[in-house]
Amino acid sequence: LILTQSTPLSVLGDIFDILNSVIDDVLITQEEMREEVFSPLLNKEELDPNYKTSVIIEYIRSLRLHKLRISYYYYEIVIQILLRCNALFKLHQLVQFQVLGDSAPLACLLLSLDKSYEPAFMLGIDMLKRLNDTSGIIEALLRKNDVTAAIKYACSFDKEDSLDAQKFLQSAADSGDNALFYSTYRFLSSGINAEYGKVVKEM
Numbered sequence: 001l002i003l004t005q006s007t008p009l010s011v012l013g014d015i016f017d018i019l020n021s022v023i024d025d026v027l028i029t030q031e032e033m034r035e036e037v038f039s040p041l042l043n044k045e046e047l048d049p050n051y052k053t054s055v056i057i058e059y060i061r062s063l064r065l066h067k068l069r070i071s072y073y074y075y076e077i078v079i080q081i082l083l084r085c086n087a088l089f090k091l092h093q094l095v096q097f098q099v100l101g102d103s104a105p106l107a108c109l110l111l112s113l114d115k116s117y118e119p120a121f122m123l124g125i126d127m128l129k130r131l132n133d134t135s136g137i138i139e140a141l142l143r144k145n146d147v148t149a150a151i152k153y154a155c156s157f158d159k160e161d162s163l164d165a166q167k168f169l170q171s172a173a174d175s176g177d178n179a180l181f182y183s184t185y186r187f188l189s190s191g192i193n194a195e196y197g198k199v200v201k202e203m
Contacts, residue, residue: 009054009055009058012055012058012059013058013061013062016058016059016061016062016063017062017065017066019033019062020062020063020065020066020068021066030063030068030070030071030073030074031071033059034071034073038055038056038059038074038077041055042077042081049081049082049084049085049087050085050087052081053078053081053082053087053090056074056077056078056081057078057094057099059074060074060075060078060099060100060101064101070101072103072105072106075100075101075103075106076105076106076109078094078100079091079100079106079109082094083113083116088116088117088120091117091120092117092119092120092123095110095123095127096123102127102130102131103127103131104128104131104133104136106127107124107125107127107128107131107133107136108124108136109124110123110124110127111124111125111140111143114144121140121144124140125137125140125141128140134153134154134157137153138150138153138154141153142167142168142171143171145171145172145174145175145177147168147171147172147175147180147184148180148183150168150171151163151168151184151187163188165188168184168188169181169184169185169188172184172185
């Protein structure tokens with residue numbers, strides 16, 4: 001399958017649907033599509049990045065239509081193209097409207113983009129919420145030294161009895177905020193969490 005920018009997306013969509021509808025017969029796997037179609041597509045410098053992302057998104061649509069598990073590679077490559085051309089708002093829309101499906105690896109990638117695009121962090125948090133990954137959300141908040149938000153989130157799920165005191169205190173210390181460290185210490189030392197209060201006092 002040789003792609004040029006003159007190839008209409010509607011035609012490509014029909015081709016992808018045909019390929020994916022007989023996937024049980026292993027006509028062509030996602031890995032083969034990656035090697036034979038999409039890698040050459042991405043290497044064509046003359047093609048508009050918007051066209052490249054549109055082609056991959058059309059392939060993702062077809063995979064979803066046929067209820068096939070989508071390789072994370074396709075989400076990752078869309079994000080990489082959008083980042084290279086600074087199309088961060090388009091990335092925001094694709095995630096917000098779940099054109100790019102929820103997954104833990106994609107959420108982690110979004111969390112890591114907060115320095116180049118600050119809203120990406122909340123997009124990642126929202127994705128982890130949809131995945132019911134409470135621990136992942138708490139870990140992400142602690143990495144940003146947002147200890148108060150992490151504690152509040154844990155308490156909202158009655159998770160305060162399973163808090164890792166050392167992680168919370170380390171995050172508070174890394175923030176350089178003495179008041180935050182003291183309030184975190186006081187919370188963990190309180191009767192709310194007797195087991196971890198004991199650990200804190202021994203540190």
